[in-house]
Amino acid sequence: MAHCDEDVLALLALGERDTTAAETSHLSGCGECRDLLEGFRRTVAVARVDPAGAELVAPGGHNWTAIHGTLGLAPALAPDPLAADSLAADPMTDDRPDDDPTPLRRSGNLRPAGPPPEDPPRTGSAGRLPRRSPWLLGAAAGILLGAAGAWTAWSVLGQSTPPAAGPAPSTGPAAGDSPTAAVIGEAVLTPLGGHSARGRALVEQLPDGTRQVVVTLPQQQLTGYREVWLGSADLSRMVSLGVLGQGSQAFVVPGGLDLAAYPVLDVSDEPYDGDPAHSLDSLARGKLSLRG
């Protein structure tokens, strides 16, 4: 028979149907068609690689130290991003003992009967194993890693569009969708509890005086949705700014709100339970440093 139809070879590679007897016979004698089919099959196999179960070897902590030092990165970023201990870099807990990691209190608008914050009692750094990240676990233990956590979170319906809502993260007074917005404050958001994504928040002032907070925090695998809060320094008072979608988003700060009295920006994982209070499960948090 003549060479196989290339369209058909593509469908065979995708496993849409089995080869017919005639095709099998042709393929056994025709290197050209066989190579084409094999190339397609390898491509399909790569596309369908399931990241779950891959064994990866995490680099030792000295690697990040070297990168951090060579590039002169901010001191706040000094802890190895792969190490469980870097999760302790919460500005709210820096001066607290390790076993008292969560200053959220069940008062004010916080859910009065909520469960205690997620972590079991900790016994030093060995007990700081986060809930959702096998990479961190492996890094701490210095063993081969299962990559399931991060890799199953990988894009399948891949997209390369910028964040869906709000302006792009600003880098200065003239950035973002608001060319005349002035940056009047910012916060580095560091992960809390078993969470791992880090990000940042910028406070901008628009020409009409409106203040907005632009929050950038990479998407995570969650059972609930992400809500952005401003809190008092001791977190006894919290004001909800709204729901954070994917990527970066701007939130209007209520005009009468004194940011000096609410300097903590917190992003929580909220279950779909209709309860308007903070879930007590914070994903990331940072303290706003205000300019001027």
Next chain:
Amino acid sequence: MEAVVREWDASIDHAFAQGEEWALAEAYRLLAPLIHTLALRALCEHGAADDVTQEVFIRAWKSRTSYRPETARLPAWLVGITRNKIYDALSDRAHRRDLEQAALHLVPVPADAAGKPTAEALADRLTLEDELDRLGDPQARIMRLAFYEDLTHDQISSRLNLPLGTVKSHIRRSLARLRSRLEVEHGAL
């Protein structure tokens, strides 16, 4: 097949391009284990794998102004830098045997003997995701339905309301393009 929810999203790409340091830390957290494993398997030496890991992130950060989030995803870009660094390291050694061994390691082998995906297969998957993005629609959509939802070209045709012949030729052309991207990626060796 996998959760649709992503831990990586385009905001990391954009923040990286804009020089926000947290994005580098985030990229390191999510990709350093893969990059380190690729280097370790190719170079078979811990010190050399550490060197490559460090060089990749240092180089990437220093040349971040040449990174365009609109045209490439950061993971694929970093994997590309990793392949170059591994190649450089092997060239420095100038051991033909190493080159052959590395070439063996870097061809797509989807899974190891235990059926687990290899680091190289994961890296290729990232490269391929990047190329899928570049296909544009409807090609990218067609290929995702074929790859991940296991739809036949018939089903894709009715789902997207496109003629059967169009779907078939898109599938063939897109597969050929994805394949050649993978070959180019490995061509350095």
